[in-house]
Amino acid sequence: MARETRRRITEPDALEALAHPIRLDLINYLMASGPATASTCARAVRDTPSNCSYHLRVLARHGLVAEVASDDGRERPWQALITGFDTDDEHPPASPAARLVAVSLQRDQKLARDYLARRDQVPATWRAADAYHTYTLRMSADELSDLGWRLDALIRPYLSATRDSAPEDAELVHLGVHAFPIEDPLTPSGTGRSPSGRTTH
Numbered sequence: 001m002a003r004e005t006r007r008r009i010t011e012p013d014a015l016e017a018l019a020h021p022i023r024l025d026l027i028n029y030l031m032a033s034g035p036a037t038a039s040t041c042a043r044a045v046r047d048t049p050s051n052c053s054y055h056l057r058v059l060a061r062h063g064l065v066a067e068v069a070s071d072d073g074r075e076r077p078w079q080a081l082i083t084g085f086d087t088d089d090e091h092p093p094a095s096p097a098a099r100l101v102a103v104s105l106q107r108d109q110k111l112a113r114d115y116l117a118r119r120d121q122v123p124a125t126w127r128a129a130d131a132y133h134t135y136t137l138r139m140s141a142d143e144l145s146d147l148g149w150r151l152d153a154l155i156r157p158y159l160s161a162t163r164d165s166a167p168e169d170a171e172l173v174h175l176g177v178h179a180f181p182i183e184d185p186l187t188p189s190g191t192g193r194s195p196s197g198r199t200t201h
Contacts, residue, residue, distance in 0.1 A: 002162040006084045007064075014062040015087065015096035019103050022047055023055045027064055028107075030080035032160040032172055035068055037075045083161035108176040115174075126171070136182070144179055151177060 009015055018024055025045040030036060036044070038053040045052065056078050059065045067076045091097035112132070119127060139147070157163070160172055 002083075002164055004083045004156075004159075004162050005081065006086070007082045008087070009085050010088055010097075011062070012096045014064070015100050017058050017062050017064075018085075019096055019099040020055070021103055021107065022051070023059055024100075024103055024107055026052065026055055027059060027080060027082075030065060030078060031083055035077040035079040037070075037077045039075065041078065080161070083159065105178075108174075108178075111174050112176075148177075148179065 009018070018027065022045060026041055029041060029044045033044070038056060039049045041047075041056065042049040042052045047055075056065055060067070060078075063081060065078050065080055068079050070076045087097045087100065115122075115130075119130075122130075137144075155175065158173075
């Protein structure tokens with residue numbers, strides 16, 4: 001398995017750079033698929049090559065991507081310099097980190113909607129394997145934290161950015177996990193807590 005290069009991003013300008021739908025799509029695409037030219041990135045995120053070039057340069061200024069030498073000396077591919085990232089647990093609602101969480105959630109929802117719209121065209125083996133589950137749990141903050149770490153440990157060996165020996169029929173799979181305390185409508189004060197909104201990729 002390739003070495004992970006995870007980064008905790010706390011700098012407001014770097015968080016602001018990521019809190020943009022196209023740039024978030026680009027960094028996720030490069031982390032999952034490896035080096036790609038701006039033209040290839042444009043097809044992947046459904047944007048123009050010139051616009052993708054601009055957004056890639058923004059990401060490069062924050063040390064998230066970089067150009068690499070090309071085989072033919074023509075258009076140079078870009079590669080992600082990280083295999084994943086997360087943010088601080090605590091941040092105000094209007095902060096760049098909070099905006100990044102919001103954009104990440106919008107991306108999750110869009111990917112799910114797009115998949116459902118084309119699900120009838122997906123092979124039966126993948127339709128049988130896909131999943132959309134929701135649960136309402138009763139647990140303490142410590143238990144939720146422990147569950148998060150255990151889920152992470154189960155998932156991490158399958159990360160596209162670091163998995164070297166996947167089966168021949170493997171495809172890129174999107175997995176999103178959201179866990180937060182919900183306000184009990186029968187308890188006026190609720191839990192008195194708000195979700196931290198930490199983003200992990």
